[in-house]
Amino acid sequence: MEDYKSFSDVELMTKVTGGDSSALEQLYDRYSSILYTLVRKIVIDQAVAEEVLSEIFITLWQKRENLSLPGNNVYAWLITFARNKAVDRKRRNENKGSYPEYSDDYENQFIIPVLSKTIEPIDLNTALSAQTKYEEALGKLTDAQKFVLYLAYYEGKTQTEIAGQLNIPVPTVKSKIQLSLTKLQQNLESV
Amino acid sequence: MSELQAKDLLQAKALGCLDPDEENMFSKFLEENKNFPWQEYGHYQNIVSHLPILLDAEIPDQEVKNKIATKLLELNKLREVEEAALETHKELKEDNQTSPEIETDNDVIIETDNVDSEITAEDSSTDKPEKKKILFRNHGVLQNALEDKVNPKIESRDDNQENEYKKTQSSSTIREASRKNVKSHISKSPVYIEPQAKEESKKGTIIAIILFVVAMISIIVVYFKLSSDIRDNKNEIERMKEQLYSDVSVEFHLTGKGSA
Numbered sequence: 001m002e003d004y005k006s007f008s009d010v011e012l013m014t015k016v017t018g019g020d021s022s023a024l025e026q027l028y029d030r031y032s033s034i035l036y037t038l039v040r041k042i043v044i045d046q047a048v049a050e051e052v053l054s055e056i057f058i059t060l061w062q063k064r065e066n067l068s069l070p071g072n073n074v075y076a077w078l079i080t081f082a083r084n085k086a087v088d089r090k091r092r093n094e095n096k097g098s099y100p101e102y103s104d105d106y107e108n109q110f111i112i113p114v115l116s117k118t119i120e121p122i123d124l125n126t127a128l129s130a131q132t133k134y135e136e137a138l139g140k141l142t143d144a145q146k147f148v149l150y151l152a153y154y155e156g157k158t159q160t161e162i163a164g165q166l167n168i169p170v171p172t173v174k175s176k177i178q179l180s181l182t183k184l185q186q187n188l189e190s191v
Numbered sequence: 192m193s194e195l196q197a198k199d200l201l202q203a204k205a206l207g208c209l210d211p212d213e214e215n216m217f218s219k220f221l222e223e224n225k226n227f228p229w230q231e232y233g234h235y236q237n238i239v240s241h242l243p244i245l246l247d248a249e250i251p252d253q254e255v256k257n258k259i260a261t262k263l264l265e266l267n268k269l270r271e272v273e274e275a276a277l278e279t280h281k282e283l284k285e286d287n288q289t290s291p292e293i294e295t296d297n298d299v300i301i302e303t304d305n306v307d308s309e310i311t312a313e314d315s316s317t318d319k320p321e322k323k324k325i326l327f328r329n330h331g332v333l334q335n336a337l338e339d340k341v342n343p344k345i346e347s348r349d350d351n352q353e354n355e356y357k358k359t360q361s362s363s364t365i366r367e368a369s370r371k372n373v374k375s376h377i378s379k380s381p382v383y384i385e386p387q388a389k390e391e392s393k394k395g396t397i398i399a400i401i402l403f404v405v406a407m408i409s410i411i412v413v414y415f416k417l418s419s420d421i422r423d424n425k426n427e428i429e430r431m432k433e434q435l436y437s438d439v440s441v442e443f444h445l446t447g448k449g450s451a
Contacts (some may be wrong), residue, residue, distance in 0.1 A: 013324060021263065028256060035253040038243040050255045057259050062266065072232065076240040083207060083243075109216075114221070116233025122240075131244050138245065153210035153242055160210050174203065181202035181235055188238065 009074035009123040017064045028057055030124055035082040041154050042086035048093070052086050059085075059107070071119035075127050080113035087156030137187035146178040151178060192216045199226060205235035 004012065004026035011028075015023030037054060056078075061069075069077055077156040088111060092099045100106055129187065138146065151157045151165065163170040197220045203209050204217055221227055 001276070009450060024263075025256075028259070033248050033250050034243055036255075037246045038247045040249055041243070041246055050251055050258075053251055054259050054262065056267070058262050061263055073237070076236055077241060079240040080207075080236065087207065090332055098448055109218075116229045116236055118229045119233030120238055122237060127241055127244055130241060133243050138273070149206070149242075152203070152206045152238065156207075158208050158210045159213075162208070177208065178199065178202045181206065181238065184237055185234070 008120070009144075010069075010072045010184050013067075013072075013074045014068060016060065017067055019064065020190070021061075024057065024061055031078055034124065035078060037084040038079065038082050042156060043093075043099070047088060049181055050085075052082075052089055055137045056082050056085055063112070070115045072121045073115055074120050075122050075124050076119060077113055077115055081111070082112060083153070084111045090156050133188060136191045140187045141180060145176065145183060148173065148176045149180050149184075164180050179186055192220045194224065194226060197224070198231075201228065201232050202235055205232060205239050207239075 001168045002022075006023055007015070007023070007026065009027070009030070009053070012023045016027060032053065036049060036053050038058075039052045040046065041173055043049050043052060057155050060081075092102075139162075141149075148162065158166065159173045163173045166173070197217060200213060200217055203213075209217060306337060
């Protein structure tokens with residue numbers, strides 16, 4: 001019997017795309033905690049978070065034959081997918097009835113992540129090992145910069161919505177978002 | 192959207208906070224432009240995807256895993272049933288195309304047999320490679336659930352549903368096939384009446400006419416008979432009346448009283 005625990009994320013994902021449900025189970029065991037944490041942070045409600053988590057793995061299984069993972073970056077793909085799915089659910093719950101129907105096309109266009117063709121590969125262990133580095137880098141941002149990042153990433157607000165909430169012009173929000181991420185990148189390089 | 196505009200939106204895109212119209216423009220730009228700074232974009236995507244590692248980790252309920260397993264099992268079965276139904280439908284279609292001149296009744300029986308045997312064959316050998324992989328490996332919760340160790344009720348319910356579904360599918364396809372055959376026979380065959388049938392229809396007409404004439408004669412006879420009877424009865428009544436009046440006048444004259 002193969003030892004799935006020793007497999008890398010990419011190996012597991014390759015097996016999943018080939019229809020191996022044990023690989024999917026191992027992927028769940030490995031990623032469920034971080035994905036659930038992220039989804040829960042966005043949707044807040046436990047039951048909704050669990051539902052979204054289920055949908056992530058079910059969709060992954062259903063679309064396994066057509067998945068494309070540029071750079072073999074399973075970690076970024078799963079995190080982005082979970083974030084998109086959770087934000088979509090949050091927006092739907094907040095704007096009941098005024099949101100486009102969740103169809104297969106919609107999912108392919110707006111929920112399934114399109115990663116950069118040249119993205120560097122990272123896995124969960126690599127990401128977790130960088131925790132302290134990221135804490136430090138993020139800690140060097142101003143409160144305003146952190147808040148804008150929070151509103152955009154976890155609250156799922158668009159730039160216009162952030163501008164409305166903070167009562168500032170949209171171009172100001174755009175430049176703040178640009179600056180926040182650029183600064184975070186610089187901080188990471190200097191840590 | 193210009194290259195410069197797209198570059199300005201890189202961070203917002205990686206963070207997932209573009210407005211819908213910008214999102215569409217950005218997607219179009221990605222499709223059309225080869226000079227997109229993919230490396231820079233990928234770098235931001237990696238940075239953003241690290242944000243959740245700073246959250247306090249939570250662990251989902253064990254039930255979530257079971258639910259996923261159950262759902263996957265259902266989807267898997269549904270997929271197989273759909274594939275089987277599709278295959279059967281295709282074969283039925285092919286059969287219809289290759290043998291359109293067979294009599295309708297026989298056709299239905301033949302096709303029913305085919306379908307039944309096909310379904311039985313499939314039932315006994317639903318072991319397509321994928322199902323084998325999923326249902327016969329023996330470890331893990333997802334696997335266990337897929338093998339019905341988590342919730343046996345679901346498995347049996349699914350089997351019933353699957354059988355029901357297969358039955359419905361097969362019977363409906365059979366019905367459809369027979370309907371098609373009947374239709375094709377109706378539309379394709381020329382309208383043709385045999386000579387024997389023609390003669391039979393002539394005889395029938397003559398018999399009907401004779402019966403009609405006989406019926407009319409009997410009605411006329413009965414009519415005349417009844418009307419003569421009525422006339423006789425009327426005469427009889429008149430005669431009795433006259434007799435009665437004569438009797439009363441005789442009694443009156445004898446007693447000197449009128450009748451009550």
